Structure formats: structure tokens, C-alpha cells
Amino acid sequence: MQDTHTILLPEVTPEVRQQLFDYVLQLADTSLILAHRLSEWCGHGPILEQDLAMANISLDLLGEARSYYQYAAELEGQGRTEDDLAYLRSAVQYRNPLLVEQPNGDFAHTIVRQFLYDAFHYHLLVQLQTGPDRQLAAIAEKSVKEAAYHVKWSAEWVIRLGDGTDESRRRVETAINALWRYQGELTTPTPTEQALQAVGFVPGYAAIQQQIDQHVARVFEEATLAVPQGVFAQKGGKTGRHSEHLGYLLTELQYMQRAYPGMKW
Amino acid sequence: MSQKEWPLWEVFIRSKQGLDHKHVGSLHAADAEMAIQNARDVYTRRLEGVSIWVVESKHVHASNPDDAAAFYEPANDKIYRHPTFYTVPDSIKHM
Structure with a gap:
């Protein structure tokens, strides 16, 4: 996985640079883990x-993850590559929110997980496009077109399942009940995100949350589904406290590089 | 649900502005909206298109192969129907 293109580094203090590294890594991990989950559907x-x-969306997210990992590696400047960052970090070092590591479950679970993430992802990228970090803005500008399609696709399925048969409705409601608790973490800033929000590098999450709420409400209404209220938000992934599922996922994702270090094909 | 299979759709893709939509294949989908999304995912992954048409296969009416002789053979000996007796000026390309 080697591409050569110019990466623009922002002129910031070492402290902000470290925070930016952590945040870009969080974006990278999030895209990679969801891409891996979707790839598990391939052939099934x-x-x-x-x-x-689903394979197409997985590949979109993988491409986005690579752009972030490459940028993170440059920000760190320690000689680590995108592959080192993706394949040689342990579960507690991963910074993805809990939502994206949740297992595929049935098709309804995959769709609900995807829609909740897509709604956040799309509105985040719209904001990042105009942010002060030119490299992040460039990645966002490329990815937002893909994310716009992802959210259209997953919303369409939420509507079909919700307003479909008795069985599809029962399954999508079960999935919403199981996954809603992970939605809040997406827009709950970590200390790193708060620090970057203070200097303008990460967009404010209150405005994004409002856009997500409107987007979800619109789709759920068409799907004749109720938006859950007052659900406790389960958090931890973005600070490295993951569910048990991530370890198994990484075992499969990283197996080749762990078993045969430096292997290429 | 009595009908287990989604209906079949024929997919037409326009590869460039100014060119015709061409038939590229078929797929299954519950309705037109899903058929267009599926066509996007199945048939435009490698920059094949700028526009998609879908039409349910049941709306396509085909000629009967048994009629081939009656339909097409009479044209064989009527070369005067080809406009090959005109001279095309050199400056006209792409005729």
C-alpha cells in the first residue's frame, strides 16, 4: 500500500500536532474498522x-482510511507507515467509536449501524471540508461524495425494512434498540477533540448533532419507525476502552502481518 | 409474501454525454429506485457511466426467433437501401 502524493502539514505547535495525530488516527481507525465489518459480508x-x-462501501471506507493513516504517519514523523499504524497496534490503541466495531448481526443490524454512522460521517465531512487543516479538507472533499451515496443507500434500506413486512420491521426495531446506545459517542468530544475544537481544527459537534437528528428523524418518519428517546450513551471506544468484539476483529484483520512481519504480495 | 423473487430489470448506461444509452445487463430489484442504486453499484464501478436508465424486463417485448426468416432475409438482396451511391465530401468525417 504505497502511494506518493504531497501531504500538506499545518504549521502548529508540537502539542496541537500531537492532538491532530490522535484525531486523524481516530478517523482512520473508524473508517478501517467499519470497512472491515462490511467486508465480512462479501460473498454472504x-x-x-x-x-x-456493501463491498463497494467497504472499499470507499478503506480508501478513506488509507488517506488518514498516510496523513497521520506524516504528522507523527517517526518513520511509521500507514501499514504500521493499521496492522501493528493493539485493541487498546485503536480509537474508533464503539458503534463501528459492533458485529454485523443480521442485515437489519448492519443497515442500522451503517445508517447511524453514515448520517454522522456525512455531516462531519461537510464541515471538515471547510476546516483550517488543508489536508483533512482535501480528504473530506473527496470522501464526502462517497458518504453522500452511503447515507442515501442505508437510509433507503431503513425505510424499506421499517415500512416493509412484519418480519423486516421487527428485525429493524430490534437492531435500533441494540445499537442506538452507541450513537451518542460519535458526537461526544474526547479531551483531544475538545482541545482541537478550541483551536478550530475539529468542527463543533452541537451543530452536527442537530443535523444528524433532523436527518435521522426524516428517515425514521418515512420508515414509520420511532426515534428512541433518553437512551444512555455508551462510550469508550474513542479513548481506547472497547467492547470485546474489537479484539476478535483485529485478530483477523492483522493476522498476516503479525504472523509474517513485513510480508508483501 | 407470495412473491419471493424481486422482479428483473434491464439496465442501460450512457457512457459519455452525447452518446446513446446502451444495454449493459440486468439485475434484480424491488422497485425502480432500488434498481437504479443497484445498477450504480453493479455496472458503474469502473467509471462506465454518466447516466442510468432501468426498465422492468417484463416491459420489453422481443421479436420471435422463429420469425427470423420472414423478418430479416428479405433485406439481403436489397442493397439499394444502403445509401452507398452517394459521394461523401472529404471534409465530412464520422459518416
Whole structure:
């Protein structure tokens, strides 16, 4: 995985640079873990067309993850590569929110996880595009077009499942009940995010949360689904406290590089 | 649900502005909106298109292969139907 292109480093203090490294790594881990989850569907999709749709989205997210890892490696400046960052860190060093590491479950679980993430992802990228970090803005500008399609795709499925048959409705409601608790973490800033918000590098989450709420409410209304209220937000992934699922996922994701260090094919 | 399979759709892709939509294949989808999304995912992954048409396969009516002789063979000996007797000026390209 080697591309050569110019990476623009912002002129900031070493402290902000370290925070930016942590944040970019968080974005990278989030895209990579969700990409891996979706890739688990490959060959198992409910129909050929949706199997391909999930593989496409997985590859979009993997491409986005690579851009972030490359940028993070440059920010760190210690000679680590994108591969080192993706393949040679342990679960507690991963910074993805809990939502994206949740298992695929049935198709409804995958769709609800995807929609909750896509709604956040899309509105975040819209903001990052105009942020002061030119490299992040460039990655966001490329990825936002993909994210716009992802959220259109997953919203369409939430509507079909919610306003579908008795069984599809029961399954999508079960998935919403299981996954809603992980939505709050996406827009709850960590100390790193707060510090970067203070200097303008990370957009304010209150405005994004409002856009997400409107987006979700619109889709759920069309799906004739109720938006859960007052659910406790489960947090921890963004600060390295993960569910048990991440360890198993990384075992599979990192196996080749761990077993055969430096292997290429 | 009595109908387990989604209906079949024919997919047409326009590869460039100014060119015709061309038939590229078919796929299954519950309705037109899903058919277009599926077509995007299945048939435009490698920059193939700028526009997609879908039409449910049941709306396509085909000629009967048994009619081939009656339909097409009479044209074989009527070369005067080809406009090959005109001279095309050199400056006209792409004829």
C-alpha cells in the first residue's frame, strides 16, 4: 500500500500536532474498522446486488482510511507507515467509536449501524471540508461524495425494512434498540477533540448533532419507525476502552502481518 | 409474501454525454429506485457511466426467433437501401 502524493502539514505547535495525530488516527481507525465489518459480508450478502453494494462501501471506507493513516504517519514523523499504524497496534490503541466495531448481526443490524454512522460521517465531512487543516479538507472533499451515496443507500434500506413486512420491521426495531446506545459517542468530544475544537481544527459537534437528528428523524418518519428517546450513551471506544468484539476483529484483520512481519504480495 | 423473487430489470448506461444509452445487463430489484442504486453499484464501478436508465424486463417485448426468416432475409438482396451511391465530401468525417 504505497502511494506518493504531497501531504500538506499545518504549521502548529508540537502539542496541537500531537492532538491532530490522535484525531486523524481516530478517523482512520473508524473508517478501517467499519470497512472491515462490511467486508465480512462479501460473498454472504442477501442478494448479489447488495453484496456488491456493501463491498463497494467497504472499499470507499478503506480508501478513506488509507488517506488518514498516510496523513497521520506524516504528522507523527517517526518513520511509521500507514501499514504500521493499521496492522501493528493493539485493541487498546485503536480509537474508533464503539458503534463501528459492533458485529454485523443480521442485515437489519448492519443497515442500522451503517445508517447511524453514515448520517454522522456525512455531516462531519461537510464541515471538515471547510476546516483550517488543508489536508483533512482535501480528504473530506473527496470522501464526502462517497458518504453522500452511503447515507442515501442505508437510509433507503431503513425505510424499506421499517415500512416493509412484519418480519423486516421487527428485525429493524430490534437492531435500533441494540445499537442506538452507541450513537451518542460519535458526537461526544474526547479531551483531544475538545482541545482541537478550541483551536478550530475539529468542527463543533452541537451543530452536527442537530443535523444528524433532523436527518435521522426524516428517515425514521418515512420508515414509520420511532426515534428512541433518553437512551444512555455508551462510550469508550474513542479513548481506547472497547467492547470485546474489537479484539476478535483485529485478530483477523492483522493476522498476516503479525504472523509474517513485513510480508508483501 | 407470495412473491419471493424481486422482479428483473434491464439496465442501460450512457457512457459519455452525447452518446446513446446502451444495454449493459440486468439485475434484480424491488422497485425502480432500488434498481437504479443497484445498477450504480453493479455496472458503474469502473467509471462506465454518466447516466442510468432501468426498465422492468417484463416491459420489453422481443421479436420471435422463429420469425427470423420472414423478418430479416428479405433485406439481403436489397442493397439499394444502403445509401452507398452517394459521394461523401472529404471534409465530412464520422459518416
